[in-house]
Amino acid sequence: MQNRFIYILFILASVISYGQVNLSLESDKNDYSGKEPVNLTIVLELNGSDLVQQTGLQLPDLSKFNIIGSGSVTNTFIDPATNTLITQKISRIALEPKKKGKIKIGSVLVTINNKIYKTEPFDVLIKDVEKKPIASNTLNDVYLNMEIEDREVYQDQPTIAVLRVYSKNMDNLRKVKNIRLPEQDNINVHPVSFVKSEIDPSGYGNMPSQVLAVFMVFPNEAGYVEVPSVSASVSSFANKNKIVSNKVKLNVRKLPEGSPEGFKNAVGNFNVSVYNASKEKPEIKKPLNVVIKVSGEGNLSDMELPKIAASPDYDVFAPKITSKVSPGTTGIKGEISANYVVIPKKAGAIAIKTEQFAFFNPASKEYVDLGQETLALNAFSHEQILESRSTVEKVNEYTNSFLETVDTPVLKTTSLKVKEKSRFHWNILLTNIFILLGLFIAYLLFKTWQKKRTLVKENVEPKSLGSVAETEKEIREKLTTDVNDYFSYLENLKDNRDYQKFFETLDELDLDIRKQYLQTSSEDFATYLESHKSASIADEYRSLLQRIQLVKYSPVQSSESMDELLIAVVNFYSQISK
Structure with missing residues (x-):
């Protein structure tokens, strides 16, 4: 009886150890200062091959924190003592x-296997949270702030x-110079742009603000x-103060595993092409x-170019790199060319x-694998090149070779010029005489017309100047603007993405509309309306x-925002235009 009881205990112990889940x-x-990150480690251990994880790890409410990084790793091994498959998943936040x-x-x-497992909650103590200033303070109360919205990138x-x-003090904004990225x-x-935006009077803490620069950061x-x-400097008559902005932390994600063989550090969307830029036929031992x-x-x-x-079959030398690039919405856009000198070593x-x-x-x-690009050429020997040339091309080549290689003071290029015969050209003389005669007749006709015009002005009675209201009405009629021409032109500029124009x-358009109402500034025009x-x-x-200023100085101008702005412009100026 005692042996049976021990046998049952062994069976129960083996069943419990076979399907065990540890979370x-x-x-x-437990205690942190405000400058220290709170590192959490989640460990899920599955002992047994019949355990199936049906859901992912469901995190608790972390709204009182900013998630600045995360990562996970999975390990699988077999316990030699019990011959049990153990799967261990470790996540860090x-x-x-x-x-x-x-x-x-x-x-x-x-x-796991239709059963919910959970961890026990616990408390952490945060002593002093670091208050992030919007900028670094100076004696002139000028602050710099570096803003990066997308802080998690690859x-x-x-x-x-x-x-x-x-x-x-709004005057201090104009004194900030010498920006160092x-x-x-x-x-x-x-850098993307160093053009200063319009001053925003309602910035952080109701302080006036201004965008000084926009730039791209590529973490490698x-x-x-x-x-x-x-850093930047604030210049005044007395001295020059240096100010610095805040620092920003980025969570740079590692690129996924399984990169192709040709991948080095290119991140984005690219195309590769190869072509022969030489005009001559490929010839062995001649550069292309x-x-x-x-x-x-x-x-x-x-990035590293291919x-x-x-x-x-050929010798290749270091290239000359030329680039035509500009800032885009998702990186630097354009094209980069590598010009190689290639010398064929065999014919065919x-x-x-x-x-x-x-x-x-x-x-x-x-990952996108573009593979290799191939340029197929047919190289010729020097004899084949000579045989394919015409007689005129051969004579020109021999002549040019002779003029380039032979150094003699007797043979000059001026001797090859055709000398003109020294004789008098009567045709040129007669043509000049007729031109002078025509100019003299035109002058007489102009003087006669000018005298008649003066007599007509003396006989015309002076026109009444009219009242001030009539004069203002006449001026407004002369200043009338056809806004439809502006609308069509703005539509074309939007479609062509020429946002500066x-x-x-x-x-x-706004200036012409204000001229219709005889108003010089936007504030006066608003008061008039x-x-x-x-x-x-x-x-x-x-x-x-x-709204125009916000879209104009936005770091990224989308086509949707430009469409909405154009519709608003057309609706407003159509109803106030005369």
Whole structure:
């Protein structure tokens, strides 16, 4: 009886150990200062091959934190003692606390084999949360702030940074100069625009603000990357003060595993082409210009370009790099060309191949392998080139070779000129005489017409000047503007994405409309509309001007916002135009 009882206990122990699930949630410590991130570690361990995870890990409410990073790893092995399959999933989350005090971190939930498992909640103590100033303060109350909205990007993927200046005194905004963008080994910075925006009177804390610069940041390593401060100077008559902006942390995600063989560091969307830029026929031991052109949008200025692969059929030399790039919405766009000098070493068919090239597309979150590009050429020997030339081409080549190689003072190019015979040309003399005679007759006719015009003016009675109201009406009729021409022109500029000319034309339209009402400034025109039209039209005019400024100086101008702005412009100016 006792043996049976022991046998039953062994069976129960083996069943319990076979299908065991362990789920835990821990923090690296219990007390934190405001500058330290809260690191959470979630461990899910499945002991047994028949355990099926039906849901992912359901995190607790983390609204009191900012998630600044996350990562996970899965390990699978077999326990040699029990011959049991063990699957271990470890996840780490880095949190940035928003406030100080005791914060409760709830339970993590997961469903396995129709059963819900959860961890026990616990508290962490945040002592002093670091208050992030919008900028660095100076004696003149001028603040710089670097704003980056998208702080979670892939490696070598750009993010847009906006540098804004704040000050209680609006005059100080015009004194900020000498902007120095951040420099660091693990980031590449490319400026987008240094054009200052219009001053916004209702900024942070009701302080006037102004956008100073827009630039792109390309982090070239994964992990937590800190973008250094941007510096500038505030000039005055007495001295020059240096101000710096805040620093911004980026969570740079590592690129997915399984990259193709030709992938190096290209992130974006690209195309590769190769072509022969030489006009002459390919000839052995004579140089050719072979161009590899990479076009698209991404980290175009920083990525490693594909090269021409080595081959025993030709020699290749270092290229000359030329670029035509500009800032885009998702990176640097344009094209970069590598001009190689290639010398064929044999006659016949030659295939010039590029290295394999692949890139990672952040939009689709997958790698794109373009493989190799091939340029097929047929190289000729020197004898074949000579046989294919005509007699005239051969004579020209021999003559040019002789003139270039023979150095003699007797043979000069001036001796090859045809000398004109020294004789008098009567045709030229007669032509000049007729031209002078025609000019004299035209002068007499002009003087006669001028005398008649003077007599007519003396006989015409002076016209009455009329009243001031009639004169103003006449001026307004002369200043009448056809707004439909402006609308058509603005539509074409919008479709062609010439946004700079679009906003210049908007300013011209507003100026012409104000001239119709004899108003010089926008403020006077708004007051005029309020008194002669209605208060609602005046408010609509003020809001339209503000909307134009917001779209004009937006870092990224989308086609949808431009369409909506054009519709608003057409609706308003159509109803007030005369």
